[in-house]
Amino acid sequence: MDSIDIKIIRALQKDGRMTVIDLAEHVGLSATPCARRLERLQRDRIITGYAAQVDPEQLGFGVTIFVSVELEKQDRGAIASFEKAIRRCDEVMECYLMTGSRDILLRVVAQDLKAFDAFLENRLMQIPGIRNLRSNFALRTMVKRGTLPLHPG
Secondary structure (H helix, E strand, C coil): CCHHHHHHHHHHHHCCCCCHHHHHHHHCCCHHHHHHHHHHHHHCCCCCCCCCCCCHHHHCCCEEEEEEEEECCCCHHHHHHHHHHHCCCCCEEEEEECCCCCCEEEEEEECCHHHHHHHHHHCHHHCCCEEEEEEEECCCCCCCCCCCCCCCC
């Protein structure tokens, strides 16, 4: 990747709906070479997709919860089994395998405390192999970036 690729990615992180013509003008290329670079960035899975960013609260998801999960076993099979089960939970927005005292960190959204309680009892606690759960409720988002800190090469 060179500085033009970085400019393309930076521009698309800010506005994923930018046309190739506008993108080309923004990065100082003509449309055809810009389109070729864009295709390569997508083919090489550097750009992995495009999506609308939505406000969870506007859609009724007013509560964000970070759930730390400790598994009974930390072997490949236990982790794979948990991952398969958690992928079926739409409330889980992100799931990370961690180091330290907790094995898994989840970011969960819910309409309210009652909905989170139902998710906890009926979905998460039904997944085999969990030793312990600890939930932390987010009071507010202080920083949320949708762009990576890219610097030319």
